[in-house]
Amino acid sequence: MNKKILIIGLGLTGISCLNFLLKKNIIPSVMDISNYPKFIKKIPSYVPCHLGYFKKDWILNSQLIILSPGISIFNNLLLEAKKKGIEIIGDIELFARYNKTPVIAITGTNGKSTVTNMIGKIMKKNNFNVSIGGNIGYPVLDLLSFVRDFYILEISSFQLETIKKLDVYIAVILNISEDHMDRYPLGIQQYRNFKLHIYKHASICIYNADNILCYPKYFKKKKKYITFGEFSGKYTLCYNKKDVYLQINHQKILNFNKTKLIGIHNYLNALAVLAVTDVLKISKKISLQQISNYLNMDHILQIIHIENGVTWINDSKSTNISSTKAALKYLHKKKRIWLLLGGYDKNCKLYLLKKYLQKKNNINVYCFGVLRKKILSIYPKAKIVKTIHQGIEQIIKLVEYGDVVLLSPACSSIDQFKNFKHRGQEFVRLVKKFHNPK
Incomplete structure (x- = not known):
């Protein structure tokens, strides 16, 4: 592979690409829009590195671009590179x-x-x-x-x-x-x-x-x-x-x-x-x-706490409407469901969830995060809270025996959390904190 190679994105994938090429005695250039990418210390000093923004001449003078999955191929500079005939691949390729x-x-x-x-x-x-x-x-x-x-x-x-x-x-x-x-x-x-x-x-x-x-x-x-x-x-x-x-x-x-x-x-x-x-x-x-005998993975309909007949469920991996609907369908026979909904919606059709919620009379929606006002606009019965913390604080005072509290956000977590795991871990921590205050 005797080409001028540029790796864009220095998360886990980008660093794995860098290490792979270095083991083959290939020294690529690397780039990230962050000034302080997570794995910056893993980049050897002899590797050309540009941080803070996409450097146009580096992109357009490359012969092969290895793109991390978090970066869209529809970025204007990448589209220009593609028109120029520059090959763009990812780590899977x-x-x-x-x-x-x-x-x-x-x-x-x-x-x-x-x-x-x-x-x-x-x-x-x-x-x-x-x-x-x-x-x-x-x-x-x-x-x-x-x-x-x-x-x-x-x-x-x-x-x-x-x-x-x-x-x-x-x-x-x-x-x-x-x-x-x-x-x-x-x-x-x-x-x-x-x-x-x-x-x-x-x-x-x-x-x-x-x-x-x-x-x-x-x-x-x-x-x-x-x-x-x-x-x-x-x-x-x-x-x-x-x-x-x-x-x-x-x-x-x-x-x-x-x-x-x-x-x-x-x-x-x-x-x-x-x-x-x-x-x-x-x-x-x-x-x-x-x-x-298979048990659900963490953050997928994970029962994290049961007390006084109330079940608390972490379904933080639910980052789209269909996964939240699946969770609600599974729990539909429960007395009442207190649903924590919200985050960043990725431009999906939230109104499709509205149709499902309107058919039910046992779901109480608490919406948080950047999408909270949008959720309220399509489902006026929802209650607005800024954070999951505020939602739990209000819900814990209202739940009764037989109820379920469900974090199944139907949205991405990137507005307030690192990822869905971080969101789920924070939910688990808060639920434990509210039930065992010290």
Whole structure:
């Protein structure tokens, strides 16, 4: 790789790209719009570094730009670079150019982390040597240091924007609904198109048959296609009175009510997981045992406190409308739900949540953050608070036995927090503080 290379963005991904190139005796230039990026001390003094803003001549005089996923490819300077013929890739594409290990790749608007982790647990239980990376786990370039049977990658739409030839053994799209509309000026079809990149060089494509946006644009004879869905596909759900079953080709094989999984959305995640593990010829006994005992990850419908019959739930990873609706549907039979909603909405259609809230009479909405006034304008019954702290302070005085307090913001956290984990951790800390004041 004898090119003039520029890395833009010095977060975890950017630093992993830098370290990867330095190990190959390639010295790139690096750039970040922050004056004090988090990993500034990890940049050797001999690496050319520009901080504070995008330096135009560095961008336009590069031969290869490696872009961190947090930076939009629609930035005007990057569009100019692209017109000039400068190649722009991300760490996933750089990984693809060196990788020789089979890849299982998962994307979707919601459920990516859960499915990635479930597949990893099942494969390890079946003595596969695997590592998880991408949007969670290790940065993908770090995986190349490990000798593994498979790499399991969670890949976001941002990461998919810059891939060209990612060879994938199994590609999975769980669902597609509105998210990151601030990033995609042409709307959901543009967002979808980037998601569909995951199929391009995949041998096996697994997709949600109930969500037409997940369908490949073209079906090719050389590829194998496997479907799952609540109502359609090879792997589906079956409703029988109070029970919900996982079924394959209409044959019931697992009663979800006898598992530790929470919510229909997680039952659908389990369908996708089983579709993958069946391709790998893993014993159904092992797969179903691991699915049955799977516990939600932190920040996903995580029960953090129960006192006086009131349940407090941290669903901070809910950063879009569809994930909040899934949480509310799961909890719909509860006496009352006190919903903490708000943050930065990424230009998504919040009014879609309004339609759902109007049908219910047991949901009390407290809206916080930069979007609080917008939420109030579309749902006048909401109460405005500036912060989660203020919301908890008010709610704790009103809750009664049988109630649920739910942080499921339907928005990004970037207005008041570092990320969804920081938001969730702060919620947990505050709930504990209010219940155990010292």
